[in-house]
Amino acid sequence: MAMNIDFDEAEIQRLLNKYGDNGFLDYCRIFRIDKLFVKAQGMRLWDSLGRVYRDFLGGYGCLNLGHEHPALIRALRELEGVPNMAQFGINPFQARLSRELALISPAGLVRSLFTNSGAETVEAAIKSARAFTGRKPVVYAAGAYHGKTLATLAITDNVFYRAPFGPPDFSVKVPFNDIKALERTLKKRTFAAFIVEPVQGEGGIIIADSNYLKDASDLCAKYGTVFILDEIQTGLGRTGNMFCAERYSVSPDILLISKSLGGGIVPAGSAVMTERIWRKVYAGIRNCGQGLSTFGGNSRSCACALAAINTIRSEELAANAQIMGRRLLEGLREISMGLSWVRDIRGAGLMIGIEVKMPFGRRIGGLLASSICASLLDRYGIILGVCLNNKMVIRVEPPLIITSEDVEYFLDSFRGFCAQYKDLSSLSGLLKDSVVNYFKIRRNDAIKQGREVFL
Numbered sequence: 455m456a457m458n459i460d461f462d463e464a465e466i467q468r469l470l471n472k473y474g475d476n477g478f479l480d481y482c483r484i485f486r487i488d489k490l491f492v493k494a495q496g497m498r499l500w501d502s503l504g505r506v507y508r509d510f511l512g513g514y515g516c517l518n519l520g521h522e523h524p525a526l527i528r529a530l531r532e533l534e535g536v537p538n539m540a541q542f543g544i545n546p547f548q549a550r551l552s553r554e555l556a557l558i559s560p561a562g563l564v565r566s567l568f569t570n571s572g573a574e575t576v577e578a579a580i581k582s583a584r585a586f587t588g589r590k591p592v593v594y595a596a597g598a599y600h601g602k603t604l605a606t607l608a609i610t611d612n613v614f615y616r617a618p619f620g621p622p623d624f625s626v627k628v629p630f631n632d633i634k635a636l637e638r639t640l641k642k643r644t645f646a647a648f649i650v651e652p653v654q655g656e657g658g659i660i661i662a663d664s665n666y667l668k669d670a671s672d673l674c675a676k677y678g679t680v681f682i683l684d685e686i687q688t689g690l691g692r693t694g695n696m697f698c699a700e701r702y703s704v705s706p707d708i709l710l711i712s713k714s715l716g717g718g719i720v721p722a723g724s725a726v727m728t729e730r731i732w733r734k735v736y737a738g739i740r741n742c743g744q745g746l747s748t749f750g751g752n753s754r755s756c757a758c759a760l761a762a763i764n765t766i767r768s769e770e771l772a773a774n775a776q777i778m779g780r781r782l783l784e785g786l787r788e789i790s791m792g793l794s795w796v797r798d799i800r801g802a803g804l805m806i807g808i809e810v811k812m813p814f815g816r817r818i819g820g821l822l823a824s825s826i827c828a829s830l831l832d833r834y835g836i837i838l839g840v841c842l843n844n845k846m847v848i849r850v851e852p853p854l855i856i857t858s859e860d861v862e863y864f865l866d867s868f869r870g871f872c873a874q875y876k877d878l879s880s881l882s883g884l885l886k887d888s889v890v891n892y893f894k895i896r897r898n899d900a901i902k903q904g905r906e907v908f909l
């Protein structure tokens with residue numbers, strides 16, 4: 455029976471306001487993303503008024519295959535009537551996915567521990583490294599984002615996310631791309647793991663230097679530390695290879711995969727590790743339950759992951775990410791040449807960042823970047839977002855199925871926008887709109903709730 459989908463927008467907003475995440479609803483309203491999307495296919499989304507949008511945010515990295523890819527829908531349909539094995543019995547889909555992940559991962563990574571989200575995958579890797587080395591502390595890089603669970607907050611470099619929750623104190627931060635600082639830390643031989651992203655997505659699309667990861671991997675081996683490569687956002691074709699590790703000719707001890715592994719349709723993740731780590735931590739009847747969770751590696755998520763990997767390969771999406779990414783990067787650089795509000799445009803494959811320049815501090819800079827996204831959405835129907843740890847960077851991370859026509863549309867739109875907004879003073883109107891919007895929303899809410907209105 456089809457689900458009864460209720461598209462009464464006012465009622466939906468009322469329910470969210472009263473019972474749901476009312477803060478996020480306000481955020482959506484301020485930056486005009488309070489749309490009700492009723493249909494999606496590939497790069498496109500349709501709202502309840504029939505307006506079409508193109509998705510250049512890509513679900514923060516979970517939509518490498520775009521929306522509702524037919525191969526994923528087919529995989530789910532084929533499972534009708536097949537039991538969804540969750541932590542019980544023999545799971546054929548998990549067996550096949552384990553082999554597939556070993557085949558596509560860098561050499562030596564052969565065993566999969568299945569999870570349901572990125573942060574859970576990171577936690578699985580930290581646990582594995584601690585049990586393997588008998589050490590506790592973990593080294594992470596400045597600017598890193600590894601999740602928002604309690605343990606991952608300790609290695610996510612964002613004071614705002616951490617402060618209210620008091621994450622456990624087991625981590626040491628080193629500057630990203632600074633191999634000497636890493637060696638000074640690791641040589642104490644007290645660290646279980648060094649965890650790093652090859653391209654820091656939420657940190658503002660910051661790319662690892664060409665030798666950094668290989669040198670870091672060598673240092674980890676030298677000082678008995680587990681080298682964990684977090685490819686939760688960069689993996690599965692995003693930067694032009696199946697994994698970024700290939701670009702850097704590096705093979706970590708544990709590779710982290712999630713987000714697009716479930717094809718953007720189901721939650722899925724895997725920490726893919728070496729036989730040595732697996733044997734010590736999880737092998738044998740006594741240890742076999744150590745890494746299991748109720749839904750980690752269930753039949754449906756594994757079947758979707760198999761379909762997602764097959765599709766990335768058969769449609770050559772990594773190669774497409776490389777070609778389309780280069781065109782976008784070159785086009786954006788050319789358009790923004792001489793614009794006083796653009797500090798830098800950088801990227802790898804289809805992970806591109808536009809950093810805004812703002813003399814009045816990071817907060818206003820973040821507000822400006824979000825206001826630019828809101829304006830591109832309003833005018834051109836382009837969906838974008840900012841990086842979570844560095845909100846002055848607009849991220850361009852479209853699905854990897856993107857075509858030349860989508861790229862041209864984006865560049866033409868950005869060109870049109872830049873022709874109107876050449877400098878900071880012309881952009882101040884956009885900033886003002888966001889601030890006025892914010893106060894209007896607060897005022898209307900106060901009136902609706904019968905509170906006193908001060909603004």
Ligand SMILES: Cc1ncc(COP(=O)(O)O)c(C=O)c1O
Nearest residue numbers: 571572573599600601684686687
């Ligand atoms: C590199 C990286 N690691 C981990 C995570 C956490 O993933 P999740 O939000 O699924 O917990 C993210 C999420 O953005 C990420 O980009």
